[in-house]
Amino acid sequence: MTEPGLIVIGSGPAGVGAAGAYRQRRPEAPVRVLTADDRHPYARPPLSKEFLRGETDDVGMHPEQWFDERAIEVILAAPVEHIDVARRIVTAGGEEYPYSALVLASGASPSPLPVPGGERALQLRSLDDADRLRAAATEARSAVVIGAGFIGCEAAASLASRGLSVTLVAPSEMPQQKRLGEAAGQRLLELVEATGARYVGGVEIATIEGNSVLLESGVTITADLILAATGITPNSGLADDIGVELQDGRIVVDAEMSTNVDGVYAAGDVARAFNTTAGRPLMVEHWQDAADQGEVAGASAAGDDDAKWSGVPGFWTTIGDATVKYHAWGDGFDRCRLVEHDGGFTVWYEADGATVGVLTYNADDDYDEGEELISAGKPAPVDMDADRGADSH
Structure with missing residues (x-):
């Protein structure tokens, strides 16, 4: 058995952020990142783009030397x-592996498409998923992407740029409506649509049979490739097993990323x-916010009492050549x-007279002001x- 130190479960941005922040404050203690993935830590945003x-195979989060220089052991x-x-x-x-502090940064898994034949659809979360999708796209001439969240929109645009005839289908009349x-x-x-993808909104999937997506309206769309981008489910099973408090399927943590179990922290998806600026708990699924939370968790695990999550959640998404930026509390x-x-x-968003969100395209000053x-x-x-x-909700 090895010497106790920090154990991080998960090699995404939250896990790597926690390991790095802990190492900055505890230069001697062992730091280990445990992951079920067999790939060295990689960035997920490029996978759909x-x-x-x-255009690239280089999706590493950091060079392996970065981990070596910080004596962070990554166990794949x-x-x-x-x-x-x-x-x-x-x-x-x-x-x-013994620990003095434990960070649960286990992320989330793709939510399966809950229809008969849904398991036939490809998914996009891991680098292995991305490898399969890219290989399938090489052989395909047409694709159906199910789900118009940002991953679905990004993937549909990327597939269209490869020359595939792409249909993006979703329950909403417009993406993210x-x-x-x-x-x-x-x-x-x-x-x-500017990328060449076709959008079919206001529809529900009835079943997938072979290479055909059957809609509840009776329409059938046939494609060589079917991708389901239908959301994620938090990987909170380990936390539940050890008595960590859950709410809405996620691990409840304070602004220091501490759970109700002594010595156990959590961060990311x-x-x-709890966000100190918002004054309430938030659930976010953004890359940078996961990294930020991870840094708070690692700092807190190292004994830094000043580390707290306070930033306004936000992310960038690229649809074809268009980069859209979003800041919001998200509730x-x-x-x-x-x-x-x-x-x-x-697009400016208010609640009770206060700005709660901003969505921009080619308006960086508004994004920063927002x-x-x-x-x-x-x-x-x-x-x-x-x-x-304007919309009212």
Whole structure:
């Protein structure tokens, strides 16, 4: 058995962020990252974009030298079998690893398409998934992408750029309509269609048979490749097994990323974390926020009492050549207004008179200002009643 130190379960941005932050504060203690993945830590954002388009194979999160220089041991192909919180031992890949602090950064898994034949559809979460999808795209002439979240839109655009005839299908009339409103949904629809992909909205999938997607309307769409981008499910089973508090399937943590179990922290997609600026718990599934939470978890595990999660969640998404940026608390709005710019747009979101979100395309100043306004709880810098076409929720 090895010397106790920090054990991180998961090699995504939260896990690697935790390991790095802990190492900065504890230069001597062992730091180990355990992952069931057999690939060295990699970035997921390129998988639906540059990697899928065949423009790069380099998706490493950091060079291996980065881990070596920091004496962070990454143990691959080591699924966790058991956590003994009384003895502070993790059993993974048949080996026992003692810990003084444990960070659960186990992420999430793709939610299967809940229809007959749904298992036939490809998924996109891991690098192995991306390899399979890219290989299938090489041989395919047509594709159906199910689900118009940002991953679905990105993948549909990337497949279309490879010359495939792509149909993106989703229950909403426009991409992200429920989450972002009708005005934003219309603009996202235009960006998707500008890549050459076709959007079919307001439909439900009945079944998948062979290479055919059957809609509940009776329409059948046939394609060489079928991808389901239908959301994720947090990997919270390990936490549940050791008595960590869960809510909505996610691990409940405070602003320091501490759980209710002594010495156990959590961060990333698997966490329901308290944000000090928002003043309430949030559930986010963004790459940078997972990294930020991981750094807080690692710092807290190392004894840093000042580390707290306080940033405004946000991310960038690229649909074809268009980069869309979003900052928001992510728990709703009561009205929004779209403002057109030369070659772009901004959508401002308010709740109870305070800015709670901003979505931009070719409007970086608004994106930066939006983050400040959201953090300060100030109103949007536009007349929210001026545009009678704005959405209200």
